[in-house]
Amino acid sequence: MGHARRRRSWGKLRKLPSKRWQASYVGPDLARHLAPDTFDDEDAARGWLARERSLIENEQWTPPAERAKFKRTSxxxxxxxxxxxxxxxxxxxxxxxxxxxxxxxxxxxxxxxxxxxxxxxxxxxxxxxxxxxxxxxxxxxxxxxxxxxxxxxxxxxxxxxxxxxxxxxxxxxxxxxxxxxKRIRPATPAEFLAIANNMPERLRMAVLLGGWCALRYGEIAELRRKDVDTKNGVVRIARGVTWPMTRDEATGKLTGSAVVSTPKSEAGDREVHVPPHLVAELAEHVKKHADPGRNGLLFPNSTGGHIHPRTFGWRFHQARKEAGRPDLRFHDLRHSSAVLAAMSGATIKELMSRLGHSTPAAAMRYQHAAEGRDRAIAAAMSKFAQNE
Structure with missing residues (x-):
């Protein structure tokens, strides 16, 4: 009578005479690989198979015998x-x-x-x-x-x-x-405008887009003419630019250059409606300051290419100080915009869509702002009684 064997959709389990379990599978190299050790029970053996399959699916697999050998020797x-x-x-x-x-x-x-x-x-x-x-x-x-x-x-x-x-x-x-x-004190629309007015004219709209549309700096810096639809008042976010740092092996110094890539998640690829009062000004900015052609950057560096965040940041630092908000970081404009959207009645789903969040957790941070509207809601409800 043979020993108990278990075949699954992937991998094979076998119960040994010792009552311990053995697991094996056919790997990407088409060879069968045994677990380096046997297992106390079937669940443990199944767990090992699941972990091996995960390594294969994530392209992190090497033969388990090689891993065991390396572990023993090094x-x-x-x-x-x-x-x-x-x-x-x-x-x-x-x-x-x-x-x-x-x-x-x-x-x-x-x-x-x-x-x-x-x-x-x-x-x-x-x-x-x-x-x-x-x-x-x-x-x-x-x-x-x-x-x-x-x-x-x-x-x-x-x-x-x-x-x-x-x-x-x-x-x-x-x-x-x-x-x-630190607790962020959201900027008001008047403060958006004050900071924007203290920026160079070619960068003024960048602050307004950050404050009113909740765009990240990397999204703004990569905006191109083809991403702006002034007829319908929409900005398409399909890419972002970052400056990832790499360490030079010879000198040990960190260096970075602009890298354009798609958003981290599908939710980041989105269309954002521009508040109507900004649409005409956005169209004028595109006409006067954007690089030519469909792929022209909306906010090009004066020397060409993307504006590095340090270059922009120095200008923004001066502008926020003159506007009386030296505490406000550029990313805080995004927070401020989300708070305004929540106060306007945006739902969690709507906030997720506007901000490009893939999970509700991040968007929920801004819902606290809407709690202050409860008094206004109650007052508005009273009007129904007054009209009876």
Whole structure:
């Protein structure tokens, strides 16, 4: 009588005479691969098959025997593993990371993780070591600490799934979350206008689009004539420009150049209606200041090409100071615009569409602004009684 075997849609399970379970599958190389170890129960064996299939689907697969051999012979330091992990990382939908995201990950890895964990074998990255590192991070930079922790957790999660760590040492409750370091005081329409009026004429509309249409700087800097429909008062957001930083291996210095790419998510590809009072001014800007041709940039640098955020930022810094809002960052205009939209009665779904958010969580931050309308709503309802 043969031993129990289990065939599934992918992979094969076998119960051994010892009552332990063996798992195997045919890999991308068309060879059958056995799990390096047997398993206590069927669920554990199925879990291993699921992790192997995930590696294949995400193009991160190598034969499990090779991984086991490397683990035994080299110890696999955190730096070795992280440097292999980063270029293979994919989004939840299986796409490669955008250049800006890859650049940010590289920066957090080089500046925050490798100095602490780089030389350690993976199995020596313990819960205690992670907690000590986290506690030692600057509490004045909570966003950076949260992002670095998120990256560490993602790396360790994959290492654990591949059997290179006995468990994931990133167990800090809320470690990847952060509260806003400062409370943003939304700008008013009058302040939008005051800041815009203090900008050079060719950049005035950039501030107004940021304030009224909630566009990101990279989206504004990449706008072209073909993206603007002044007849219908619509701006199409189909691309953005970023300046991802890369480290020169010879000098160790960080450098960056403009990279144009599509939005991070499908939701980022959107049409945004321009408030009617701005449409004529937008048309005039396109006529006077945009580069020629359908692909002409709306806000070209005086020397050609995209305006670097540092160049624009210096102008914006002066303008906000003269307008009496030295605290306001350019990205805060986006926040201010979202608050205005919420106060105008926009639903979560409508905010998501206008801002290019793929999940409700981000858009919900602005709904608090609409709570103040409850008194006005109650007063408006009373008018019905007065008309009876």
């Amino acid at each position: 110890g696999y330091t955190f730096e070795e593993y992280a440097n292999e992990w980063l270029p293979k990382r994919r989004t939840r939908t299986g796409e490669k990371l955008k250049p800006r995201t890859l650049s940010d990950y590289r920066r957090y890895l080089d500046d925050d993780l490798l100095p602490e964990f780089g030389a350690l074998p993976l199995r020596q990255v313990t819960v205690a070591a992670v907690q000590e590192w986290f506690d030692g991070m600057d509490p004045e930079t909570p966003t950076r600490r949260a992002h670095a922790y998120q990256l560490l957790r993602a790396i360790c999660t994959t290492a654990h799934e591949e059997g290179l760590m006995t468990s994931n040492p990133c167990t800090i409750s809320g470690g990847g979350r952060t509260n806003r370091a």
